[in-house]
Amino acid sequence: MAELDPEDAKLVTLARSARARTGAPEAAAVRDPDGRTYVACTVDLPSLTLTALQAAVAAAVSSGAKTLEAAAVITDAPTLDPASRSALADLNPDAPIHYGQH
Template sequence: MTDETLSAEDAKLVTLARATRVRARADEGAAVRDLDGRTYAAASVRLEHLDLSALEVCVAMAVSSGSAGLEAAVVLTDAEPALDAVRDFAGPGVPVHVGDERGRIERTSGT
């Protein structure tokens, strides 16, 4: 899937993930949309006693906000993203668009 084939709502997730990653000066940026259409964006957290991927932070935000599941996710990273947290929370079939630090989507994986 290329950037041109993303829906407008998924393109919004790319913008949120990129802006969050840049603002936090983080290795990764991610954004998710829940089943109610709410969006959550986060950067990776790398501390001595806390190490979370950007997707893990997004899932934690959605869960703590009372979300019932996810429609889609975007992660901008140089590494292979771990989808376990998304899968644990939202189950199978959630599209996860994976892109580079500039926000170019390279592929779409599913949970």
């Protein structure tokens, strides 16, 4: 990943930590304009499937966030799932997504 500002680097660190802690296929972190962060991992249940970024966006929205500033996704997948991009774009189509394979 390219050099990140400290707030975006924090998102990457949070996503990496969540993935390491849970062993999930991917983890994501998002930040709202107030500086609050929301972290989530892949959800793969018989009745509910979410990418990590979809889950993080859902956590932010359920906590009252109306928009998001940035996101980070850590995964082994070679590309970001289009559904993940769409979830973030629903709140801010211009928000950067820092994507890393680890």
